[in-house]
Structures are given as C-alpha cells and as structure tokens.
Amino acid sequence: MLNLLHIEYKKLIPYSTFWMIFGLFFFFTPIVFYGAGQIKIEGFPIDFTTMYNFPNIWNNITYIASWFNLLMGMLIVILVCNEFSFKTCRQHIIDGHSKADFIVSKILLMTSFALICTVYLFITGSLFGFISGGNGSFTAQINYLLVYFIQALGYMSVGLIIAVLIRSSALSIIMFLFSILAETIIRTLVPDFIGQYFPMKIISNLTPVPTPEGMITEQMRNTIMQEEMWLNTTLLIAIIYILAFWRVAYFILTKKDIK
Numbered sequence: 001m002l003n004l005l006h007i008e009y010k011k012l013i014p015y016s017t018f019w020m021i022f023g024l025f026f027f028f029t030p031i032v033f034y035g036a037g038q039i040k041i042e043g044f045p046i047d048f049t050t051m052y053n054f055p056n057i058w059n060n061i062t063y064i065a066s067w068f069n070l071l072m073g074m075l076i077v078i079l080v081c082n083e084f085s086f087k088t089c090r091q092h093i094i095d096g097h098s099k100a101d102f103i104v105s106k107i108l109l110m111t112s113f114a115l116i117c118t119v120y121l122f123i124t125g126s127l128f129g130f131i132s133g134g135n136g137s138f139t140a141q142i143n144y145l146l147v148y149f150i151q152a153l154g155y156m157s158v159g160l161i162i163a164v165l166i167r168s169s170a171l172s173i174i175m176f177l178f179s180i181l182a183e184t185i186i187r188t189l190v191p192d193f194i195g196q197y198f199p200m201k202i203i204s205n206l207t208p209v210p211t212p213e214g215m216i217t218e219q220m221r222n223t224i225m226q227e228e229m230w231l232n233t234t235l236l237i238a239i240i241y242i243l244a245f246w247r248v249a250y251f252i253l254t255k256k257d258i259k
Contacts, residue, residue: 001108004108008105008106018075018079021071021075022075024068024071025065026120029068036048049132053129054136054137054138055136055141055142058125059144060210061121062145063207065121072114072159076156076163077159077176080160080164080172081163081172083102085169090258099250100250106249107246111153114152114153118149144207147207148207150235154199157242158179158203159172160249162179164249164256183198183200186198199241203241206235208231
C-alpha cells in the first residue's frame, strides 16, 4: 500500500495545481480564522478574540477550515480525471496494477490529504491557543480534529465518485458543485426527518457553527450538549457513507472501460 501512495506522490510533486490548492488552504485558513477573531460590532457585547481560547478553538478553527473542503474535493476531481485524460490509469493497469489498486491508491491519497490538513489545524490551533494566553483545557474538544478529518475525507470521496463516473475535469467540477446544490434543493422537498440524513447534509454538519462564549445561556448549553451527543451519531453515519462512496467508485470503475 505504501508503494501505491509513493507512486501517487511521485506524480503530484511536479504538479503545480496540487501545490496551489494546498497553498490556498495553508495560507487562508489561519488568515480567515485570525480575521474572524478581530470582528468588532459596536454595541455587541461579545469579545470574538475568545474564539482563540482553549478548548473552543478546536470547534472554531475546524469550522473555518471546513469552508475550504470544497477545494480539497475539487483537487481530487482534477487528479482523478487527469489519470484518465493522460491515460496513466490505463498504463498502470498494463503494468500489472488492478482497478482495485487504482481505487485503493486514491483512498490512500485522500486519507493522506485529510491527515495533512488535520495536523496543520492542530499546529495552527495550538499556536493561536497558547499565544492568546487562554487557560482552558487543551484537550477538552480536541475530538473536533477527528471530526474534521472525516469531513474532509467525505468531501473528497464525493469528488472521487464523480470523477470516476464523468472523467472530464471541467464537467466533473461542475457536477461536484451541482451535486451539493441539487441535494440542498431536494432536501427542501422532503420532510426534515428524512433530509437530515442526506449524505452532504450529514457530512457538512460534522463541524457545527460555533457559538460565541458570551452568548451561551443555560438553555443553549443544554442544546449544545444534545448536539454533541448527536455528533457521535452523525460521525458514524458519515463513515458509513464514505465507505459506501468508495464501494460505488470501485463498482463504476469496474463497469466502465479504461480508454
């Protein structure tokens, strides 16, 4: 398996689009996070700089980072479609790799991307937290990093299915974005108790919108506790969806010719 991942990164190292998208993530995540903490609203009794404090920083920074998961999904779309456009997928199969190896290599690549982003958030969050001088618990909400890891993997897995199915970068990116919009529209047509279990709804809900400390009432505290309990269920459902996405991607690949 490590050999498959090594091959993937050998193809990526000289690819400028890979560096550009990761560069956008690495640059803008801390910038946007810092900017959000500097918001000042006259007459609004909330100090947004508290978002840098432990333990709430983990929910806050993963929520900000989740905005960039679309970029990671589009990166996977581009990389997978390039395999078909430049016929490297066919060459790998000629060289003795199977279609299962192709999917496994992409799963390993997506997992490594999600891990890199998660480690980066851990480092960034730790720096912000210690510099801000917050004295809260460092580990109390650190599980949000695991939640973010699964969420990033979920977005990229959706991109994998679409890329394997369509195989054209431009059209696949359009369909990737349209699939999210289409699900949103469909959810408005079905009851909420059904719509809340749709794939992208589940995946996007993994990083909940943070509530500033000064706005938390006792009633809201109880609501937050219920949401944290629901988060565990959402995480399990998201993992099931991701495994299903990988299976569907492999099924599509086996049913279509490698040209």
